[in-house]
Amino acid sequence: METNGVRLTPEQARSALADTEHVRASAAALSATPWPNWFFITLTLYVAALPIVYGGVVADSDWLLPGSAWMGIMLAITAVYLALFAVAGKxxxxxxxxxxxxxxxxxxxxxxxxxxxxxxxxxxxxxxxxTGRPVWLIAASVIGAAVSVGFHVAFVRLHRKTA
Known part of the structure; x- marks a missing residue:
């Protein structure tokens, strides 16, 4: 292989290939990096709120709020989440x-x-x-928030390890 009329040695070619692989690994690490902190907080709050709101939507009778109010809240928080997801990606x-x-x-x-x-x-x-017991919703909210935080921490570690 020649570059500008200069023949590369096998060691130089291997080094160039290693550099290329390093660039690929760095690009992969960048794309695996966690969300911006403000979006991580938004995502965690959304995951924590979702079980409670969805519980209100599927409740047999009005639970704390009318079913239509729960549905409105569900649509509103989902729309806000999706809009912020687009902003975070951009x-x-x-x-x-x-x-x-x-x-x-x-x-x-x-x-x-x-x-x-x-x-x-x-x-x-x-x-x-x-069951009619809201403990299920509270437990799912806490576990969902913990999972969100755990994955964020794991992705931070993944990024640091590969960067």
Missing amino acids: EWRAKTGVALRFDVLPKRATVPLVVGLPVLLVGAAFAFRV
Whole structure:
């Protein structure tokens, strides 16, 4: 392989390949970096509020608020969350030049999150509907917030390890 008329030695070629791999790993680390802190807080609050609001939506009778009010709250917090998600993604892309990507995160961590968190958040609301006990909603809120914080910390560590 020649560059500007100069022949590279095998060691130089290996070094160039190693540098290329380092750039790829750095780009992957950047895209695996946690959300901005303000969005991490927003996400944690949303995950904590969702079981309680969804519990109010699926309750047999009016629980604390009328069912239509719970539905309005659910739509409002989801719309705010999605808007802030878009802002966080745009801010991240402007800051790093890399789009937020989930495919670079370890599957052994993301698959349980993608499967388990919805089961927890929605399942608690149905358990509340069946039993009428709000302890299910409170427990799901606390566990969901803890999972959000735990994943944020794990992603921070992942970023530090690969950066």
